[in-house]
Amino acid sequence: MKTPKEILNAIDPRKLEANIPSVKNLYKWVISTCKYKSFIAGDSRVLWVCGDPDAGRKMVLWSIVRGLSPAILDSEPKLLSFSMCGTGEHEAQSTISVLKTLIYLVLEYQPQLGRYLIQKCNSTDIEEFSDSHDVYALSMLLYDIIRDETFKPTIFLVEGIDEINFEHEDPSSFILLIETTMNLSQNIKWLLSGSTESFGRFSKSSNLRIAEDECIDIDAAYEEMQTTLRDYYIPLKADQIANYWGIEEESRNEITRLLEKASSGSFLRVDLACQAIQRENPWHASGQVGGIGL
Template sequence: MSEREVGALLPPIPTGSTFERIQGHNVIAGQNNSAGTVINNFYGEERNRRYLQVLRTTDPRHDKKRIEQTKGGLLAESYRWVLDNPDFRQWRDEGHSRLLWIKGDPGKGKTMLLCGIINELESAADSSLLSFFFCQATDASINNAVAVLRGLIYLLVDQQPCLMSHVQKMYDPAGNPTFRDVNAWVALSEIFTDILKDPGLPPARLIIDALDECTEGLELLLDLIVQTSSVYLGVKWIVSSRNWPIIEKKLDATTQNIRLSLELNEESVSTAVTTYIRNKVDWLAKQNRYNFDTRDAVERYLSANAHGTFLWVALVCQELAKTPAWKTRRKLAMFPPGLDKLYRRMMDQILNLEDTEDAALCKDILATMSAVYRPIALDELGAIVDAIEGIPSDDEAIAEIAI
């Protein structure tokens, strides 16, 4: 992109501004003087800003904040155990250990664990770059391999603008289709590997959460992770996922792979869940004005039935938040231990809804969602609901139906 082309994209220069006065003296960008340097810097920053806009699907930093807020905040006590874990320390401290796979069953707290690790790496006093991405199967903008690469590259070049030349080299000949057409993966993986082998790249830490929620291009992404973790010495990876055989098979291809199984660290996870329960019960007691006996009963029931699963606690507390204090102890017995039994109870509630119209709607939606090739995003769910006569398909209504 030339200076003139970039200039055509720029906003008008305010009257009396420094740049207007510079232009009035016919200063040429690139000339060996301070005014020319200012103009060069201005155009360079504007050009980089335009490339960042093109790369961006979402800002992974905003995704992280949203996830933490949705889950009720990040508790340091719920993740700090991993910092002393031998597998994590081996990844962090040893040069040949370049890929850490954190794996565990649903609801074990993998996402919040990675949020905590990101916080710790960000606060480390070193010159490393940190780039990360959170996959979510229900959001079409962050559930595919192309989006993952765009997010990782976005954070890398935002922190190290000199790396933008690799984006520019690929983008300038073709423009916007570069990152959106059928060959987007090819173009982005080339940009990504060029960045990783750039001699000016500082040590880099790359983190991807929930590989199992990458519903399109997962195998391509896994192959790229394995390849880059084996070749580029200054780059280290952390990835998380459920215990999926396809992920295990792919990651086994690298000898630098370290596995951190949450099931094999049951005691540490259970202790973290206990801290999480205490925090949630404190909130419920304040919110619903529990007396001492009710608060104690809630904490004891959650502790006895959580089975080391954050998600079970979160789902039960979500229901208790809507339950008056005087009904709370009686309602506790309605929550069976374990996610499978809890999900079965939720299905029974749907099947036994007194409002037969709502029951039919829920059944139709669940039947469709169970038959489709991949998880349905909220905007796609709108198309299903819209096909049912008399049901509004606005965002608020769709969100309420989904909940």
């Protein structure tokens, strides 16, 4: 018998966490904000994390993912279902990719709700959700799940909402999905992230109405971001490259130096430099990093 993950054909974003460095200092900054406190412990049900990807927005979201671990929370834990868009080979390309991941993690933590997936498969004759036109069926499945009286308080986190490819749907349909889930269940909260421009579009939606006091701007965490980049992110990337090529400690130090020089304070520029180095013979890494204009 197929597992829920196999039926949903879903990505498990938890597997990506091994490639994320320490982000404790970022989460300390996040929990110091009154907006986050209101979202976690208060009545606020939507929170937006605003900022550009190259400024470290994804690192902030990973810090929240780790910070919401039941083992860390002192209060009654809220379950977390999350999707990280724009992550290379695991990129969530569409609304359906996000939905499948979110539903899969809900069923992982609340397996008693798996019966709704079986019922949906039986009623629609779908054996595996792999078609791009399954958005409607998955939306209805999610609604059935969250209406169940045993459904526990859950935060749905979507990083990079502006990176979703709405090829087969109207972007406003995702806003409607968020609004509908919150109307159906008081146990739902949404934590979203995107660029300043995308926040402007979402905040003007007559359906969702995200207020200014429900948005955290990561520009306010510049020092914490630079510490994470310098002390954790670049050393991790240098180790990954060194392990990839099987090179010695001296070369690792050189790669670290090159990445620091290439970064200009940007996470994205570090990633681009790493891609350039990994494409080339390690003996030409120095010239290649300089050649990509970083």
